[in-house]
Amino acid sequence: MKILIVKMSALGDVIHALPVLRYIHQLYPDAEIDWVVEDPFAPVLAGHPDLHEILTVRTKYWRTLPTMTMLGKALKFIRRLRRDHYDVVLDVQGNSKSGLFTLMSRGGKKYGFDRHQVREWPNLLATNKRVSLGEGDHHIAQRALAVARAAFPGGNDVPQAGPLHVDEAAVQRVVEQLAGHKINHPLVVFHYGTTWDTKLWNVDCWQQLAGRLIDEFGIAPVLTWGNEQERSAAEAIHEATSGRAVIWPRGTLPELVALLDQADLVVGGDTGPIHIAAAVGTSTVSLFRVTDAERNGPAGVEHRRLQSPLPCAMCLRKHCDEDDQCSRSISVDEVISAIGALLAMQKSSQAEERESYAGNH
Incomplete structure (x- = not known):
């Protein structure tokens, strides 16, 4: 069986769709999935x-090219895409x-979201099997799994x-x-950056958190960054800890x-990076x-999701006059408490493992 998954961007959304692979593989371990x-x-x-x-496209780059060159690049990819005939195509993105x-793509059954769940209506023209979502499909990963379950019923639940x-050479x-x-x-790794400014936690809060992590737990955080804005924030956090926090060098995605x-x-x-961490x-x-947080955040006892308490939270706005207040609305106390609870849980689990190992040897 040949199967095609269409989930093109962004990084977190691609990560959220990974459970679809596990779900299909348990039913059809020999399936060829592109x-x-x-x-x-x-x-x-x-x-x-x-x-x-993995079939890669470069739509952002293509749009910078002259029209005829752009069309040539797109047509070349489409010819490659149509080289294979897929038994099932899963569009788990739902946009144009x-x-x-x-x-x-060449495929008989093309599954996607119905008109109530699709992100952009032209997507409906591409699919012939449209999936309705239930109350249990609120999380973005469950939305992708709902499409997979509709196409391949009978599978067991997956995380x-x-x-x-994880690439061994990169490790x-x-x-x-x-x-x-x-x-x-x-x-402990801190990642300040996000794609929207309105998702950012205030740099002052990060600075306070780094200082308290060092003072209360004796742990110097590692600061990751992906662009110059994030690097500047990492440097500010680093300076606030008198150089004790470690700025990690930017490397490859692996x-x-x-x-x-x-x-x-x-x-x-x-x-x-948060979604990558959960996935590994x-x-x-x-x-x-x-x-x-309930739709996008990592779930389970090993994760803590903190939502802004403001009544206008979850507004999905990319610009807001109340940004400064909102960026400070999750307190440093809440975050340090969540960190402490998870570190204590890990320490307890490690102690139990050592006791179990000693008892068996």
């Missing part, structure tokens, strides 16, 4: 054991862009995070870097995955302002 994804996010799928081929490639492939490089910085466990896999805890907003099994504390 995935259409935007080029910047393709490395996070590379090496996944349940994927046959994903609909275009779903429409252009709503991961699995995510080795990260382990060497950690040793070079003399960073030991517990390893190296970021490896670092988050090695971490004991990751703290951040509604952003790709690392505990998280996630901070939500304009988006819904």
Whole structure:
């Protein structure tokens, strides 16, 4: 059986769709599954054991080209896409862009969201099997799984995070870097940045949190960044701790995955690194302002999701006159309490494992 998944962007959304692979694989372990994804996010799928081929597009780059050149690039990809005939196509994105490639693919059954759940109505023109969502499909990962369950009924429930492939060579490089910085466990990673300014937690709050993590737990956080704005914030946090916090060098996406896999805890907003951490099994504390923690955040006892208490939270606005107030609305006390609870839980679990090991030897 040949299956195509269309989930093109963004990083967090691609990560949220990973459980679809696990769900299909349990029913059809020999299925050939291809995935259409935007080029910047393709490395996070590379090496996944349940994927046959990753089909990468570069729509953002194509739009910078002259019209005829852009059309040539698009047509070349579409010819490649149509080279295979798929038994089932799953559009788990639901916008016009994903609909275009779903429409252009060669497949008999094309599943996607119904008119109540689709993100952009032209997507409805691409699918012939439209899936309604139930009350249990609120989380974005469950939305993707609902499409998979409609196409392939009868499978068992799967975790709503991961699995995510971790590159061994990247792990080795990260382990060497950690040793070079003399960073030991517990390893706590802070990621300040997000794609929207209205998702950001205030830099002052990050500075206070870093200081308290050092003072109260004896742990110097590792600060990751992906662009110059995030690097400037990391430097401000670093300076506020008198240089004790560690600014991590920007590396490749597989190296970021490896670092988050090695971490004991990751703290951040509604952003790709938080979802990567959950997908590799690392505990998280996630901070939500304009988006819904219950819809987007990692779930389970090993995760803590903190939502802004303001009555206008979850507004989905990218610009707001009350941004400063909202950016401080999740208190440092709440975050430090969540960190302490997870670290204590991990410490207790490790003690139980040691006792069990000693009892068996």
